[in-house]
Amino acid sequence: GAVVSQHPSWVICKSGTSVKIECRSLDFQATTMFWYRQFPKQSLMLMATSNEGSKATYEQGVEKDKFLINHASLTLSTLTVTSAHPEDSSFYICSATLRGRTDTQYFGPGTRLTVL
Amino acid sequence: GESVGLHLPTLSVQEGDNSIINCAYSNSASDYFIWYKQESGKGPQFIIDIRSNMDKRQGQRVTVLLNKTVKHLSLQIAATQPGDSAVYFCAENAGGTSYGKLTFGQGTILTVHP
Numbered sequence: 117g118a119v120v121s122q123h124p125s126w127v128i129c130k131s132g133t134s135v136k137i138e139c140r141s142l143d144f145q146a147t148t149m150f151w152y153r154q155f156p157k158q159s160l161m162l163m164a165t166s167n168e169g170s171k172a173t174y175e176q177g178v179e180k181d182k183f184l185i186n187h188a189s190l191t192l193s194t195l196t197v198t199s200a201h202p203e204d205s206s207f208y209i210c211s212a213t214l215r216g217r218t219d220t221q222y223f224g225p226g227t228r229l230t231v232l
Numbered sequence: 233g234e235s236v237g238l239h240l241p242t243l244s245v246q247e248g249d250n251s252i253i254n255c256a257y258s259n260s261a262s263d264y265f266i267w268y269k270q271e272s273g274k275g276p277q278f279i280i281d282i283r284s285n286m287d288k289r290q291g292q293r294v295t296v297l298l299n300k301t302v303k304h305l306s307l308q309i310a311a312t313q314p315g316d317s318a319v320y321f322c323a324e325n326a327g328g329t330s331y332g333k334l335t336f337g338q339g340t341i342l343t344v345h346p
């Protein structure tokens with residue numbers, strides 16, 4: 117149980133275009149979803165916290181207008197990288213928590229974004 | 233604070249040996265700690281967790297030790313296998329208004345030689 121999926125698993129796009137990444141909780145309702153970014157050989161850095169039906173909370177230094185997060189339902193959160201540039205190339209990982217169990221995060225498999 | 237470096241610490245062991253991976257955390261208010269395993273191109277996989285009211289917890293082939301005095305966490309893997317080769321991260325969950333948010337350590341690359 118507690119499976120989180122991401123789509124796509126990898127994407128290549130041209131500079132200046134926007135890319136949407138989906139994060140789904142497959143067998144549970146996720147009250148909170150988190151988005152992380154991971155550069156090669158580095159750790160996971162939290163970008164934002166997303167609660168269903170409310171605006172996302174962004175970490176310091178993360179541009180909310182560039183990384184649009186929508187958490188429209190209890191099983192789906194989306195991250196849209198707008199006007200992507202090569203420096204946005206990274207591994208984006210989402211996680212989700214169960215209702216009432218905010219201490220345990222279930223991670224998705226990640227999405228590799230490459231911006232040319 | 234959190235440190236993220238370009239050169240992850242590495243640990244190389246022979247198959248069958250025991251491995252010890254260390255992690256220092258910075259937030260004395262953190263009350264929940266988790267170890268994750270991340271294989272190349274995949275998301276983190278939960279290994280074991282421990283709460284701040286404990287100093288040791290054991291799982292299958294893994295043991296986590298917590299020393300709150302020096303803010304140190306370790307992961308011991310018994311009889312390490314080639315399949316254990318991965319990057320291992322510790323993560324801390326601070327309480328209060330930050331409850332639920334995880335701060336990840338820099339990670340350690342574990343390589344197990346057959």
